[in-house]
Amino acid sequence: MWASTSLLLIELSRNWLLKNKKILLIDQELKNKNDKTFCFWSFKDDPISKHLQDLISTSWDTIELANSQYLSLSPLWYNHIHSINLYKQAQTLIKKYNCDTITMSISSIYEDTLWAYIMLHNTKIRAHIIFDSRSPEYEKSKNWESHIYQSFVGWMIETENTVINPSAFRFMDFDIPQLWYTQFVYVLPFSDSRALVEVTRFGSEAIDTSQAEEILETYIQKSYGNFKKIEVEIWCIPMSHRKIKIEQIWGVIHLGARNYNIKASTGYAFKNMYSQAYAITQSLKNNEDIQSYNTNHSVLLKSRFAFYDALLLDILENKPHYWKAIFTKFLQEIDIQKTLKFLDEKTNLKEEISIFIKLPWKPFLGALFKKITRTWWFLPLMLTLLTLLFIFLGKYTSVQSEVGFILFAVGMLTIGIPHGAVDHLLETGLWNRRKAPMFIISYILLSGIIGILWFLLPQVALIVFVVYSMWHFGQADGKKWNFSAITSFAWWVSVLVYILGTHFDETNIILNSLGSSQLPFSIPILGLFSWIILAFYKKSFSFSFTLIWLTLSSQIPLLFAFGLYFIGQHSFTAWTHIKWHLKISNSHIWLHSLPFHAGAWMILLIFYFFWPIESTVSPYWKWGIFFIFIACISFPHVITMDLLYRRKKTTIE
Template identity: 35%
Template sequence: MEGPTIEKSKVYDFLFIGLGASNSLILLSLLKKKCLSNKKVAIIEADDKDTNDKTYCFWAAPSDSIVLELAPLISHSYTKIEVNQSTSQNIEDQPYHYIKSIDLYNHTQAALKIDNATIFRDTVNHISSEGDFYTVSSNSTNYLASYIFDSRPPSLSDLGQKEIYLHQSFYGLHIKCENEVFNEDEFEMMNFKVEQDAFTQFIYILPFSKKEALVELTRFGEKKIDVAYAKEILNKIISKDYGNYEVLADEDGCIPMTTFRNSANSSEGILHTGARANLIKPSTGYAFKRMHAFANKTSEEILKGNYKQFNKLSLETKKRFRLYDRLLLIILLYWPGEGKKIFTQLYKKQGIHTIFSFLDEKTTLLQELKIFASLPILPFLKAVYIFFKKYNYLRYIIAFLAVVIYWVFDYFTLLSPLIISLILIPGFLYVGIPHGALDHILIARKEKTLLQFCIKYFLIMGIYFIVWQFFPMLSLLFFILFSAFHFGESELEEEGLNLSSLLLYAKAFIFGLCIILFIIFTHHTESKEIISLFNVNFPLSLRIFDQSIYAVWIASISFLYILIQILLSKKYAHFGLLFLLLLGIKTPLILAFGLYFIFQHSLNAWGHLQHGLKMDGFTLYKKALPFTLSAIFFLCAMLFYNSVAVLNLNEFIATLFIFLSCISLPHFLLMHLFYKVK
């Protein structure tokens, strides 16, 4: 390998960051398709790549392209498998293959020499966009490139509360026994004869001859395996099962098992590869076959000269497998002791071929249902509960139950207003008001004193309240417009989108407007009655409230717009929003609005605040308390000012909306700044 050099003037057609598994496979695939012959290629690798730092194992049929293409690198293939001390199973049609990483590195480097690709031993720090090219900066120099294949590992620190991150850590001994104790055609996986010690731990044995094998202790857990601990266990097991032996070598390693999905690079010319492209299956740690498929897909597109959305190249995957992986990781994190039971049951009840296709994500839904039916149900039910809780989906179940209770009371009794109050009052106190009562922390660095902040804040509220008295029509429109933006912005934030362009501002506004219009026009008679209490006189051209046919159209178009946006963004978590909107149709306006405001908007914003301010819920409540109380006092004052509202529901709703508009105006401005800075 060459040492660091200054290469400022060169522009490489393809620049590979890292020469590990993923980029080696891509390079080999490109070489095979002769895509590199007239390209200027550079590879920047931080490591010497001259040791066998890992081994890659995978199952594949003899006719699969991975076996045909990598045949010279496969040092061993097993045609039989033993799982957890059960009887041996034949896997001749899909043997388990073994490749030494050093063979892959050497093979790739030798192949690259023919095409004059340059390999730099250097560490990449940063990539920036430079007109048509990218500048890749290392400690010593800059490299220019048109297309980049980036295999640096993704950052897994600070993943947030939703994500799960475990380690698949292992320590193994390459041993040579005195006696012929192994069957070199048969390997053993997931042997649970070891103590679990509050983890999921098992032994894995890969024989290389009748006397030689790699015997490994693997752990799925939050804490990595300790070498001394693993050595002691392995020594005991090996001596007991195989007698005298000598250690030829040892190896340790760790594969991330995480639900976190790294986003594609936002620059069209930078492709993430390997672990950075989420190609490691979270529940197993296997990645090699996926990386090979990804390499072939990438090289096919390059061969076609198709570089459009190069950064978004990915393998087709079925989303439901992500959910299965997630549930398993939840179980392994919260109830690690269940791992042994689940895997034991899985391998006992299912044939190895079904399991291989399940792990390859090639089973049908029916097969998957059969697999899950054969597993202990309780840990999965508990995992589903945690999943709903982590993702804040429990709220939709609670909202649904609350509405069902409302419907029952509304049908059989006259107590439905009481039920509405029992849903809305706790909801407003729990998050509705507190999520807006933290504005003083959002602005803390900009204002000189809290007093100044409060004066400005209450002044804005007061002025808006006065404007409502004289210009209700203007105030109402203003409320709808800024609420639309505020709601839309918080929905986009939930999607992970920051408003970085005018288009996104417009998108946020239209999204929020559709939410509001849907709620208003699915309750257009009620809305009309309440708006009439504001003394609003709509111009003739705006008298759409009077005609229900327009209301149906507007509500339908709004709903369709939201649905299309969700489908386009592929953020299916937003289906919860649609669910709440639909749930609200057959409830009074105030409940329909409350369902959205409490169960969607405020809970989302509360989550954004917790994450953005890095504070737990209790701290936020404490900080919000003075302003929550002030808001309640402000509402009481307004009810005192308009005492009719205490006895008349519509008057009450009208007063509540004015109250919300007044406290929302400064809140909307501050939340916008918070989202922007975040």
């Protein structure tokens, strides 16, 4: 139990549903302390206000802003409940209805064909209905769902003088050091000399207690003068869009934080928990099924409010300095009733648009762009559009060549070469000066071995290059689509054979310039058919979409078809894996890659001027050199990425 279960007990009792029931309450700890502060806004005639009236200790209808300005909430009220009063009411009901209680940790909850069971060490307890409100455990982020913390340190204080205005509370006072997070203070006054003052941080790391205490001390002294500390509240709430590790078991209903009742962008949960308790009770009264009150994570994430929350969470996580400006706009330019209705997820689209146009656009557009680029359809859609553009420009026309070469150059400079130029960071996440010389020497040595192989035995070098490229490309795609190692390799053998085989003549000219033997056969346009069947069978939209543009790419010149795969598919995918691992921004990755990236281009120039090749062999000899250069610099990169993928088997997805 506690908060959510206490609310359920109160609702069930109010509706006479606890009578003649056999009830057991289990918790790993006794709740006999005032450990939390529950606040929520509501109208006086809302069920929550009416039914929890006895528990509400204080209500305010005014917010105190900076510079002694006030903002009326009326007819809304901001209500406060001491958690101990909620727990005491639950205890009273437990006694009244002779409920059994056990103070012990639950090991697991499971089901057989007939019943749901609770395991307490070696004891198995059977129940008709289990309400499970154990604290949630979150899964690892799979689709870049944000996961940050609302951490706070609060002091209940008694001031020396009667300096507090008890009729208004301070909601989010940002007039404290931000320290690269979103940090604010809120003050809940209970009399003219008593208040709860809490410093709160929204961020990827919880606030350090001593840092928070320093901020509190300064803030309270500045606002109210001398004071005495009476109680301390230190907590941390997840603000998350990640999936909670739960099994859906018939007869087990999840409550509270475990049922996604904490609103991801605000940390408020109390009203949601009450609404769930209210709805469950109404359904039980009407003998209706209550299993549907278990929130489904993927359904939850499809709602437009989850989408807004995702943008807000992204800003809080990555651009926390914007939050103050956003919140100030909310307070100054948007009707507070509308803001709170929006946070309650009760606004309509028209009202939401009227809110968004008043907020600073830049951080939202940034978060939106990021969200779009992370959707499964973004990359294949862009690549399909680019392939169609090349087809539209006409095969081998000058305009196709110009557009193609410009895009190829931009792609290679922005992501193609840079994605392989941060290998020096992959092991430790930092540039390690002591390891650097060895790293550079081994990198040059490995590249050099491949260069010598090309020089002495080009046929062997080509085979070696093709094998490790296929391994590497297949590995990145395989991670993305959850392929086994063998399927990944088979996939990339098919892709390479397809790209080369559908460009039979061009491939043979390049092979010729590399001094290698010719491709023995061409591949038909539907050469990837079996993979298309697999994509449909696996219902993987991203994979299906990729196959569509790959098939179309047989109709554009070889270099552009290969470039689209290498830059658009492979480098982009590997870049996201690297970003995931290093946890730094795109611009930081690019800047970190710069020295090695620039070095790679210098090596290309050396290859261009000094590689001993007959320039009269064919007009494609430069591309031959380019491929040898790519083969050399990619070999150590393939090894480094392989080590990363093996190390991070479970976290890169």
